[in-house]
Structure formats: C-alpha cells, structure tokens
Amino acid sequence: MGLTVSDAVRILLTRTANEGALPIELLSDPAMHDAWFRAKVREALEDVRDDIEDEAVSRGGTTKK
Numbered sequence: 001m002g003l004t005v006s007d008a009v010r011i012l013l014t015r016t017a018n019e020g021a022l023p024i025e026l027l028s029d030p031a032m033h034d035a036w037f038r039a040k041v042r043e044a045l046e047d048v049r050d051d052i053e054d055e056a057v058s059r060g061g062t063t064k065k
Contacts, residue, residue, distance in 0.1 A: 011040045
C-alpha cells in the first residue's frame with residue numbers, strides 16, 4: 001500500500017489534533033475505522049503538494065493544509 005507506520009500515526013494524530021479528541025466512531029465501529037483510514041491513506045498518497053522539510057516544521061515556519 002505504500003504507507004509507513006509513521007504515516008498512519010501522523011494521519012490519526014492530525015485528525016485528533018484538528019478535532020480536539022480521539023474520534024469516538026473510530027473506537028466503536030471497526031468497519032467505519034477501516035473506511036476512514038483507507039480514505040485518509042488515499043488522500044495522503046494522492047497529495048501533489050511539495051513535501052515540507054523536517055527543519056521547517058520544527059521551526060514552525062510552514063504548515064500543510
């Protein structure tokens with residue numbers, strides 16, 4: 001699938017940060033979690049924006065989305 005564990009964790013943590021809490025539906029419905037996760041992976045893989053260097057993120061100088 002081309003997704004690392006790091007990417008998967010980043011996807012979940014980004015959503016959690018954006019929503020302010022762990023998405024409860026992801027904990028209660030495995031099928032919903034799978035559909036959500038697959039959609040997020042596809043979205044990440046199809047993202048055509050330039051990568052952001054680690055140093056730029058660490059400095060807080062740029063953000064994605």
